[in-house]
Amino acid sequence: MTGDVTGGPLVRIRGLRKSFGSQPVLDGVDLDIRRGEVTVLLGPSGSGKSTLLRSINHLERPDAGFVEVGGELVGYRYQGGRLRELGQRAITRQRARVGMVFQQFNLFPHLTVLDNLVEAPVAVHGRPRSGAEAKARELLDRVGLGGREGAFPRQLSGGQQQRVAIARALAMEPQLLLFDEPTSALDPELVGEVLAVMKDLAESGMTMLVVTHEIGFAREVADTVVFLDGGRIVESGSPAEVLTRPRHERSRAFLAAVL
């Protein structure tokens, strides 16, 4: 809660490094995400997009550098020249502010759609169950799945499951939503319905960081497009700049291959 300057960026990432074994995945990343903006992260597979995303939730522990969300250091506290890792409880509290949507949906298969949405608000925020359920129904309506609250995830199509996953993340009223290739596991005809929900969210002012290969979505919805390659940010700017007139050779080659 310290140093949260309103008007400053919601997420501040500085000098983030991470390697798996001898393989550097993030090689000094600096990135700001401003409130209410949609940032799309592009790049070839293995460029560190997912690791960057997961670092914001402390699902990955960085080797160096730091992440701040709302002015608060993620996963660590500064003490006597060291970054000491926070306890489980504090990390859990930080994660509750940041929603995450996964490529494989990761809905809880043994719970109904409604229970998927209600579980975390009740357990983490201590909401009364009835209130959490009312809110959950509202969110399901919003993602176009009103009336399916009694279904189990397996009984839904991939697109419907991903929309439930988005609603599940929204149920925690996060300050920031992270999307890790949300449409990559979907059949082509189901991609549109998920992108439509995401676009609707973006228009409502939600701060979003999206890893995707959907260039059309980036062009239409993103405020900022960031191109990542080899663990570094190669290029970033408005969609018009990065997607239409890429300056860097790597991003030019990538866009030529994807488009």
Next chain:
Amino acid sequence: MSSSDTPTRTLAPPPEPVRDDPERPSDEQLLAARPVPLRRPGRWLTALTLLVLLAMFGHTVLTNPRFQWSVVGDFFLSGSILRGLALTLWLTAAVMASGYLLGIGVAAMRLSRNPVLVSGSFGFVWLLRSVPPLVQLLFWYELASLYPQLSLGIPFGREFVTVRTAHLFSGLLAAYVGLSLDVAAFSSEIVRGGILSVDPGQTEAAQALGLGPVRIFRRIVLPQAMPSIVPASGNLLIGMLKATSIVSVIAVQDLLYSTQLVYNQNFLIIPLLLVATLWYVILTTLLSIGQFFVERHFTRGGRRRDEQGLWRTLRSNAPLLGRASAVDRAGLAGLS
């Protein structure tokens, strides 16, 4: 078989010319004919052989006077047998309960990131799975000759409390400790396998929602691990119910030893063994039925066999009890 050079793709080969074969049936005849499946005389022969053997077995069981079914009836509900039965039941329950408690702990150790705990858990499972339960039982029973006294105190230092082990380990306690450790070793592997079978994405999604580790284990991971834990645990439970009979070796009066005590006096060995056998069969059957319902409870989330009843499952495993469809048979369930 038509090889044509035409560039256009034909969906069906061109019609072959109708041969002038007088033997060839007309289309009308073919349409009116009834299809007859291939005869399988071998199948009938094996079935017949087995039925004859079964009939012979049933006949001898009922007519051989040395089975002495009337004696079986006399002792089936006698007091000493029922007391033995009660001991078997609660020993099994106690051994399974404490064995599983310990087993879950051992599994948690194995899945932790602490290398000492992981190695300790591995060593425990390795040792206890390698020693036959009977041998282990005898070791516990003879503990007094290995360690005449046990003390509580500072490791390698002062001792505060000392007990003589000769008074510590009765046969029953030795049985309880030995079998519990055996169950712990096997159940820890079952639990560990179940937990590992849950997609790590589930834990990750729960973490991202801000759920704490205990809640994640109890509400997300464990319920999804149960479908693979329950069948194996049912097996272990049924195995342990019967394995308790080895305590008869160290003179604990369980179901088997109670019957042995009787036939050592009246020499009616076979009928009294039958009494024990019948009780084991009855208990195992009841446990299997219980297992069916527990399994069904944990198969939630719209998976197959959700709505299948007990009778239907039984029929699909033993089709002689009634006609079962091929679909039923495809899903062989817990009753086997």
